[in-house]
Each structure stands twice: as C-alpha cells, then as structure tokens.
Amino acid sequence: MEKNYSCDCEVIHEEAVNEVRSQLLSKDEYIGLASLYKLFGDATRMQLLHALSQREMCVCDLAVLLGVTKSAVSHQLKALRLSNLVKFRRDGQIVYYSLADDHVKLIIEMGLEHINE
Amino acid sequence: MEKNYSCDCEVIHEEAVNEVRSQLLSKDEYIGLASLYKLFGDATRMQLLHALSQREMCVCDLAVLLGVTKSAVSHQLKALRLSNLVKFRRDGQIVYYSLADDHVKLIIEMGLEHINE
C-alpha cells in the first residue's frame, strides 16, 4: 500500500487525524487569526493598545509616551487601523486614535492572566 | 524652557500623557504579553493550537495533519511549550501534546469573533 504524504512520517493514529481534520477551519481563517494576533505580538504595539485602552490619544502624545518617533507610531497605528483594532477622528491638525471595540481590552487582560500563573 | 524627549515632537496634551503614564505596565510586562501573542501570530502555530484544542495528538499526526515535517512541528511545539501553552506526555516512543489550559481556546474564539464582524 502506497502512501504519499508531504511530511516525513506515517500516520500513527489515522482516526484521530481524520476526526480533527473534519473540525479544522479554512486556511484563510487561520491566516486571518494569525494576522490579527501578530499585531499583539510586538511590545510597542502592545503598549500602544494598552495606552489607548485607557483613553483616546493623538499621535504626538503616543510618541512622547512610548519614546519613539511619530513616524514609528503612525506606521504601527496604520497596521492596527487596517485590522479594525483602532479608529481615529481628526480635529484640526490633530488626529485622535482610540480602540475600535472591546476585544482589545479583553485580549490584553486574558494575556496578563495567562502570564501571572 | 527646554524639553528633551527622545521623540521628534512636543507634548500636545501633557495631562493626558501623565494620566496614562501612571497606568502603564512595566516594560517587561509588555514584552511578556507580546511574546505570548507572538505565538498566536503564525498560521501554522494557530492551526496547531486549534487542532490541540480538540484533542491530544502526537507530533507525527500533527505533521500529517498540517502537511509539514515533524521537525517544523517539533520546533513550533517547543516554542509553545516554553510559554506554557501546551504540555506533553511520553508513551513509549510517542510524545502526545495537549493544551496546557483553557486560555488558548478562549483566545482563538475571541479572535474569530473579532474577524467575523
């Protein structure tokens, strides 16, 4: 009997693999999930999100708070915006950013829970 | 009056910055949070975690399921192990991995919620 897997081993528990395979999400869903959490996977962005979880802030304030350039903040905010994690409003020259919904707070809290165990 | 920030702009709302600054976590906490979520920020690891959220599986089965080498799976599982996201038990030659706690399931569910909006 011929097997042709793209991996370098045989199936040990075929019924387990089939059972789980039927429950898997689509490739795109995993990519979407990963893209979302990738944004939480950088200390600067995490700090940015945590700051915004407390109040709306402008780019300049965020730059001062984190001690990085406006450019760096702006680049990161753009990424967060594209994934609908933050929203913004413009008032004159100043652009105020805030969290788009409550998921961010929950995700940060859950992460802290896991770490403090 | 002399200001000396490491960023390239003035403080626009000093009281906002001070208020948020007093609530910030430590640098290490942000690094810890980011390191945790970085692990969810890759489609392969996400698939791995989602598979394990359904049942305990061995390295070989996971490799077949994802269509990658045992080596790749093992490298990723090691990273997940070091952050206490998965645990393992050995039975003879075979090493069975499973989720270390319920946080992983919750995090995946919350991510799916955010995406489906």
Added chain:
DNA sequence: CTCTTTGTTGAACGATTGTTCAACTGTATT
C-alpha cells in the same frame, strides 16, 4: 502666501522569524 506643526508615506536597513536539512537521542523490536 509663508511658516510652523501634526501626521503620513515609501525606501532602506538591520533584526527576527519559520522552514528545511542533516545529525542526533530515545525507545522498542528482532
């Protein structure tokens, strides 16, 4: 209009990441 300041953008660069490959360990079988 000119000047100043906030914010955005794209290119460039070094740093980090994920996979593969090859060599290795550990356990069981003969």
Added chain:
DNA sequence: AATACAGTTGAACAATCGTTCAACAAAGAG
C-alpha cells in the same frame, strides 16, 4: 547488537518585520 521509527536539535537560508530617515500632505497662524 543492530535496526527501525518518533521526536529533538542546531545551522543555514530566505522571508518578514520594525525602525529610522527624508520627503510629503494637511491644517492653522501670522
């Protein structure tokens, strides 16, 4: 002891990422 298979490990490589810099847009002030 020799073989076979599950799993781990480290080096190497391409790909991705985060920051900086310089140039630019957008808005207000003189």
